[in-house]
Amino acid sequence: EQLPARNFPHRLLSYGLGKSSGVRGRAVSVRGNQIHFMVKGETFELNAPAPHNVSNALAAIACGVLFGVPAKDIRRALKGLDLHNGRQSLQRVGSWWVIDDTYNANPVSFRSAIETLKNLKTTGRKIVVCADMLELGAKAGALHYEVGKVLAGMKPDLVLSHGNHAKHIVRAITEHSAGTPAFHHPDLNDLHARLIRFCRAGDAILIKGSRGMRMERTVDYLKKKAGR
16 A cells, blocks of 8 residues: 555655655766755755765755755755765775765665765775674675675775675675685784775775774774874
8 A cells, every 4th residue: 555545634745766756856966976866857966975865865855845945955955964974974085085884884785885986986996995794693694795796796996804704795706706806804903904005096995894893993094094
């Protein structure tokens, strides 16, 4: 049963990319390191290259519509949104681009992060530093392997993993993308040492892991190195 077909006394306003959405996003595109999209002839933009943020923005636009907020004010608010919260936040760290996605991780969000890195426009190479996706139960190894297969299809320039399960990501890349250098590191300090030897100006680095893996340590490490 469709939700709008039910006899609710309230006004219902849906949002999304589908044709039936009341607030429908269209013409989604990545330009540089921004997302652009249209809603009812109005163009909106987000200072973040993560496609999943369009759905979040559409929810905000729907709320604005319900409360009568002018489109120009919604547009200005979305354009000024600062996403530096560990959820695919794009940061300039020295001469590198860093996608900080250290807040949490699961197979769906990892795939989204891969797409973000793929779409990112940069003059350098693309590097993935990944750690365990926690609390996946008995299928943890298989789920990490499947994410590794997706990552192998992107063909990044380097993949470094850390943790008990992330080694399966490296195994998948080794088996499905032989030309991609991929290394597992039980010790995070060893990972950092390899990473800094590889990095060059213009490189983009995705850092991804569950909250319990504390991969913000790698973000902090790069900031420290960039500050020297």
